[in-house]
Amino acid sequence: MSSMQLGNLGYLLLLGAILVFWLFVQNRESLGKKAQAAAAWGLIFLGTIAAIGLWDDIRQTVVPQQAVFADQGRIELPRAPDGHYYVTVGLNGAPVRFVVDTGASGMVLTRGDAVKAGLDLDGLAFYSQAMTANGPVQTAPVEIATVSLGPFSDRDVRAYVNDGEMEQSLLGMTYLQRFDRLEISGGKMFLER
Known part of the structure; x- marks a missing residue:
């Protein structure tokens, strides 16, 4: 305590x-x-x-969790009570919870999630800039060796580490574009490859 x-x-x-x-x-x-x-x-x-x-x-136990249907190549994400869709993604083997953000261009990590993924924050250069609802923030481009979501695994995925305060990492369009289908229907988000 x-x-x-x-x-x-x-x-x-x-x-x-x-x-x-x-x-x-x-x-x-x-x-x-x-x-x-x-x-x-x-x-x-x-x-x-x-x-x-x-x-x-x-x-x-009451709130439904993401469901993976590996044989069908499909992932279902239930809408959370706050209206967002959350997904747990493996970054270099570490589970990281993201909010799915179709309005974000890239995959943006909080500093804490970057550390969980094994990235060295001291070696990052925060020279790029991203525009958010709260104004511009400095970001550092990184490459994540392995990104896994259910049965899907991708290598050398480009992402950004946010230098500012951010509650949740964002799963943006550069990663979501890897799916053949992204659909929202009946309170669920469907991702298929």
Whole structure:
């Protein structure tokens, strides 16, 4: 746990202790009923914490994931609740999550995803420029030795590492053009070769 999380936990424990103390001092005559109420609220509190802690796991089982149909040469990507399509692509063997962006020209990596793919950030030259919705950003052109998506594998794929802040890597048109068919229908994106 980080120091921030420990501080939050300490604060919640202190707040809980104060509430319990107040509960017992307020009505000493009916302690049995107060103990039942405190137990009920304690269970509600623990249930809420458990749900928050397990939310990512719950969401992963409820939200559909990308499906690969290797025999048909097809990949299906479900639309995420935020309206975007996400796909996990292997870069030099490392899984990297991308948002599919048909408005992006190239494959653009965050600095963190570039490190995951085994690229040396210290050796990159950020001399090219890309235009984004937030204005221009500096990028460094790179070549990724192996890019794999389901049964499809490509070698020496050109990409860019973004020097600015970016939440998610973008899978743009230079990679998507490698597919024979890209279709959006019924809340799914289909990629075929």
